[in-house]
Each structure stands twice: as structure tokens, then as C-alpha cells.
Amino acid sequence: MKVVLADYGAGNLRSVTSAFERAGARPSIALDAESVRDADLAVIAGVGHVESAARGLAANGLDDAVRDRATAGRPVLGICVGMQLLFGASDEGGTGLELLAGPVRRIQAARVPHMGWNTLALTRDSALLGGLGGEDVYFAHSFAVEPDDPGVVAAVADHEGRIVAAVDAGPVAGVQFHPERSAWAGARLLYNVLAWSRSV
Amino acid sequence: MVKKRVIPCLDVAGGRVVKGVNFVDLREMGEPIELATRYSELGADELVFLDITATLEGRGPILELIERAAAELTIPFTVGGGVTGLDDALSLLRAGADKVAVNRAAFDDPSILTALADEFGSQAVVCAIDARAGEVVTHAGKTPRGRDAVDWAREAVERGAGELLVTSIDADGTREGYDLPLTRAVADAVGVPVIASGGAGNARHLAEAFEVGAEAAIVASIVHERPERLRELKAELKEAGWNVRIPRS
Numbered sequence: 001m002k003v004v005l006a007d008y009g010a011g012n013l014r015s016v017t018s019a020f021e022r023a024g025a026r027p028s029i030a031l032d033a034e035s036v037r038d039a040d041l042a043v044i045a046g047v048g049h050v051e052s053a054a055r056g057l058a059a060n061g062l063d064d065a066v067r068d069r070a071t072a073g074r075p076v077l078g079i080c081v082g083m084q085l086l087f088g089a090s091d092e093g094g095t096g097l098e099l100l101a102g103p104v105r106r107i108q109a110a111r112v113p114h115m116g117w118n119t120l121a122l123t124r125d126s127a128l129l130g131g132l133g134g135e136d137v138y139f140a141h142s143f144a145v146e147p148d149d150p151g152v153v154a155a156v157a158d159h160e161g162r163i164v165a166a167v168d169a170g171p172v173a174g175v176q177f178h179p180e181r182s183a184w185a186g187a188r189l190l191y192n193v194l195a196w197s198r199s200v
Numbered sequence: 201m202v203k204k205r206v207i208p209c210l211d212v213a214g215g216r217v218v219k220g221v222n223f224v225d226l227r228e229m230g231e232p233i234e235l236a237t238r239y240s241e242l243g244a245d246e247l248v249f250l251d252i253t254a255t256l257e258g259r260g261p262i263l264e265l266i267e268r269a270a271a272e273l274t275i276p277f278t279v280g281g282g283v284t285g286l287d288d289a290l291s292l293l294r295a296g297a298d299k300v301a302v303n304r305a306a307f308d309d310p311s312i313l314t315a316l317a318d319e320f321g322s323q324a325v326v327c328a329i330d331a332r333a334g335e336v337v338t339h340a341g342k343t344p345r346g347r348d349a350v351d352w353a354r355e356a357v358e359r360g361a362g363e364l365l366v367t368s369i370d371a372d373g374t375r376e377g378y379d380l381p382l383t384r385a386v387a388d389a390v391g392v393p394v395i396a397s398g399g400a401g402n403a404r405h406l407a408e409a410f411e412v413g414a415e416a417a418i419v420a421s422i423v424h425e426r427p428e429r430l431r432e433l434k435a436e437l438k439e440a441g442w443n444v445r446i447p448r449s
Contacts (some may be wrong), residue, residue, distance in 0.1 A: 011320060012296040018271040048321050081321070111415065113323040113362045115393045117203045117245055117445045136203065136445045138276055140298070140323040142362070159202055181276045181298065183240065184448045 001198065003027040004039035006066070008056030010046035016079065019180035023190035033061035037068055041075050041197035044082030045180075050104060050143075051094025053081055063097055070099045073171045075197040080141060083167065083174025087145045099172050101148040109160040113142045118157040118165075118177075120185075126154035126168040127196045128175075128189070135185040137165070137177040144176060171200050203445045205245035205416035206406065206434055207395065208423050210235065212281070213253040215261025219424055229424060232265055233272050239423070240275045242430040243447050247277040248301065248365075248418065254282030263295045270296025278326055280365075286312045293320050301365055303328040304338040307345065307352065310359040317360030322392075327361035329353055331382055332369040341369040353386045363393045365418070371399030375422065378409045387413025403436035410442060 003025045005013050013029055020027040020043075027043070028035070036042050044066065046053055057063040069076055076099070078086045085096040090104035107114055122133040132155070144163050147153055155166040157177075166175045173196070179186035210217045210232065217232045229235060236247055249269070251262040262279065269277055279292045280301025289300045289312065306312050306327050316325045330337050331349035338345055353364055366386050368379030378396040387394045393415035400406060406417045423430045437444045 012270060012294055014267065014296045015270040015273075015298075019274070022274075047324060048319060052319075111391055111393050113392065114202060115323060115363060116205050116415065118201070119203075136447075139202070140276070142322060157202075178276070181274065183274045186274060 001025065001041070001194070002039045003041045003043065003194075004030045004035050005043045005045060006036050006057065006062050007031045008046065008053060008060070008062055010048045010053050010056055010081070013045060015180045016043065016045045019186065019190055022187060023194055025194055031060055033065040036062050036065040041077065041194070042066060042069055043077045043079065044085055045079040046081050048081060049092050049094065050081060050084050050090040050096055051092065053085055054094050054096060057085070057097075066097060067099065070172050073200065075171045075173070075200045077193055077197070078174035080176060080178060083176050084143060084145055086167070086172055086174050087147070090143060092143050100152055100167065100169055102146050104143050105146050107142055107144050107159065107163065114139050114144075114159045114163060118159065120155045120157060120165055122155050123153050126166070127199065128168050128173055128192050129155050129166060130192050131188050132185055132192075135188075137179070137182040137185045137189075139163070139177045141176060145174075201443055202415070203245070203443050204410045204437070206243070206430070206437075206444065207246045207248055207416055207418050208239045208244050208430065209248040209250055209397070209418045209420045211252045212249050212262060212265065215265045218252070233268050236269060236273055236277070238427055239430060240273060241447070242427055243434040243445070244275060244430060245416070245445055246275055247273070249277060249279045251279065251281035259288065259291060263291065266292060266295040266297050280326065280328055285309070286315050289316055290319065293324060299324045299326050299363070301326040301328040303330065306356060306361075307336060307338060310355060313356060313360040317362065322360050322362030325361050326363045326365050327353075327356035328365040328367065329356070329386075330367045330369055331379075334382060337369055349382065350385045350389050354389050357390045357392050361392065363395065364390060365395045365397055367397040368399060372397075373421070374399050375401030377401060377405040378414070378417065380408055380412050383409055383414050384412035403433045403440070406433065406437060407440055407442060
């Protein structure tokens with residue numbers, strides 16, 4: 001099974017790569033649209049801003065490659081900013097790929113970023129999140145998605161209000177937390193993701 | 201609710217973890233990744249690697265350590281110590297650190313915080329502030345800077361820091377508890393998470409830091425002496441009703 005991490009110049013992908021290796025995959029990092037389009041699973045990870053990430057993806061045609069995949073029903077996983085990139089306009093500036101409808105809003109809480117370990121509450125059945133209800137995972141973000149369709153939300157966390165922690169919409173999925181930095185629960189998530197991407 | 205974090209801080213010299221912060225009589229504590237993994241298993245929520253010899257030896261060894269830590273650790277880690285400027289901080293993040301802690305370089309040129317946040321997001325930017333009697337000091341506590349620590353904390357956040365690591369030089373190493381007035385004053389002044397540092401001796405001390413508004417607390421000597429202490433500290437905090445993470449064994 002071919003797992004590809006889209007490299008659009010946003011930070012270091014070593015920790016995500018290694019986490020997928022621990023889960024049993026052999027991921028490769030791809031700069032070109034063809035690899036991103038053809039892989040069995042494409043992952044958009046990274047840090048920073050939706051705006052610069054969207055620009056980085058567009059520079060090598062990776063944005064269209066990801067759109068093509070989604071249209072063809074081939075699995076795409078977004079992690080952290082990568083999940084925000086699946087959505088629309090961000091309060092931070094820029095617009096994502098709009099594979100899913102809804103804005104990315106700045107978190108309203110006494111302390112932002114939402115930083116640290118928080119507990120996942122599952123909002124519906126999702127193959128992605130099997131075994132993860134009530135587990136703690138690591139978040140580090142100041143912006144969060146607000147899907148127009150509540151049906152795509154698979155898990156939430158509480159930070160003085162509801163934070164969307166995971167979305168599951170057919171071939172398109174995302175997690176706001178960092179599985180590569182979430183110890184046991186993160187490993188379980190990636191294991192689930194690999195199983196999910198074989199079944200989508 | 202996001203959980204209160206307990207964060208061991210490891211001093212690193214030449215890419216090795218050492219005990220003691222004075223530059224004489226450094227004793228090696230073990231292989232850094234092994235030690236970090238052990239703390240991770242014992243319940244560390246994050247780790248801080250502090251490169252205490254950065255300015256003496258250059259960045260080679262710590263960059264190598266970051267690359268390995270990024271690949272092998274399954275909890276987040278911050279790297280700091282002797283960060284000289286923007287390029288230096290960027291090199292640590294680009295090597296795979298989840299966050300970089302900038303101290304004097306940010307005080308001297310706060311625009312560094314903005315530049316780092318622009319590229320990596322403010323969640324990756326920690327401003328480290330050392331204070332003595334409420335005044336900012338730099339150069340490992342040697343140079344008083346004539347500025348109120350709370351005032352600087354406020355500016356650091358405006359400039360882009362997503363978290364503050366606040367160390368009381370007065371309390372550091374005493375094991376008599378964190379500097380609570382300082383921790384409270386900074387936590388009240390800013391809207392980002394504050395990490396209390398310096399003075400941890402027991403679970404009660406961590407609880408006090410959380411009570412005055414810290415989101416996280418640094419532990420060093422008490423856990424380096426006996427790593428199992430970390431697991432006990434978290435169990436004691438949990439027992440006392442604090443919202444802390446007890447990892448699966």
C-alpha cells in the first residue's frame with residue numbers, strides 16, 4: 001500500500017513519516033502532483049497557516065491532485081493545518097481546498113492556542129476512531145474548523161466550547177490533533193487510518 | 201478540558217543529556233532518546249531539551265538529537281537554550297522540533313517571535329523568560345535587564361509567542377515551590393498557556409502552580425534523581441483531583 005505525504009514546504013515531516021512507519025506503512029514524501037494523485041493514501045500534514053500551506057500546495061499542482069483524488073473517491077487524510085486545508089476560508093487568512101464546506105475560525109477561549117492533551121468524545125461511529133473514545137490526544141492550534149454539515153464531525157474535544165477534533169466524510173478525513181505526538185492513541189489512530197484507506 | 205501538563209526538562213551538552221546546570225562537573229545521565237522515551241512512558245506530557253552548551257560548540261549535536269527525537273518520540277518536545285537569533289531558531293524547528301524556546305534573542309529583538317510565528321504558527325513559538333524579583337534577567341541569570349517580567353510577557357505574546365516558559369531564578373533549584381506571585385502575575389496578564397519553571401519539589405508545588413493559572417509545570421532535578429517519581433507525581437495530582445493525563449502502561 002502506497003502512502004504519500006504531500007510536501008508543500010511547511011515544516012518537517014519526519015515525525016509524521018516515522019509515526020506511519022510504526023503503524024506498519026512505508027510512507028514516502030512527494031513534491032509532485034502525480035505521486036500525490038496516484039498513492040493509495042495521500043496525507044496532508046504540516047504546520048503554519050492555511051494561507052501559506054494553500055499557496056505551497058498550489059505551487060506544484062498538489063491542490064488539484066488532492067481534489068482529483070477526492071472526486072475519484074480515493075482517501076485523503078489531513079492532519080492539523082492539513083485538516084483545516086480541507087475546508088474553506090480561514091480567519092487566519094487564505095482559503096483551503098474546499099473539499100468540505102465551512103470556515104476555519106479562531107478559537108474563542110481564555111487561553112489560545114489550545115495546547116496540550118485533551119479527551120476525544122466520539123460523536124458518531126467512524127472506522128477512523130475505533131477504540132479512541134475517551135482517549136487523550138495532543139492538540140496545538142489556534143484555529144479550528146466549523147463544518148457546515150455537522151454530519152461530517154466524528155469527534156470533538158472541549159476547550160471552553162466544542163472543538164472539532166476529527167472529520168470523516170467518505171474519502172476525505174482529517175484530525176485536528178497530532179497523532180504523531182499522541183503516544184498510544186496516536187498510534188491507534190494511524191493504524192485505523194491505514195485500515196480505513198484500504199476499505200474506502 | 202485540556203489537561204494540566206507536567207514537563208521534564210533535560211539539559212543537553214554536546215548532544216548528551218547531563219546532570220547539573222553549572223558548566224563544571226557535568227555528569228552524563230544516559231542516552232538522550234532512551235531517557236526521553238523513559239520519561240514519556242512514565243507520563244511526561246511533553247519534554248524540553250535545553251542545549252546548555254549551544255554557544256560553545258555550535259548546533260551540530262543538538263540538530264542531530266532533534267532529528268532522532270522527531271522520529272522516535274511519540275510526545276511533543278521543545279528545544280531551547282542559547283538560541284542566538286531567527287536563523288538559529290528556524291534551524292531547530294526545521295530539524296523537527298515541535299516548538300522552539302527563545303529567551304535572550306527575543307528580548308533583544310522581539311520581531312524574531314513574529315517571524316517564527318509567521319512561518320511555523322504561534323503554537324510552535326515559546327518565549328522563555330527568566331526573572332529575579334520580577335525583573336527580566338538574561339545570560340543564565342547573570343544580566344538584569346531593567347524590565348518588568350510581566351510587561352515583557354505581555355509584549356512577547358503580542359509579538360507572536362504562543363506559550364511562555366517562565367522561570368524564577370529565585371526559586372530555581374530550591375525545591376521549595378514555584379514562584380507563585382510571578383506565575384500568577386504572568387498568567388493573569390496573557391491569554392496564552394504559561395509554563396511555570398523553577399522550584400518543583402513535590403506534587404503540592406505543581407498543584408499550586410496550576411492553581412495560580414499555569415497550564416503546565418517544569419520538573420527537573422526531582423525526576424532526574426529518580427525517574428519513577430514522575431509517575432508518582434502524576435498519580436498524586438490525579439488523586440488530588442487535578443485533570444492530568446495518566447497514560448496507558
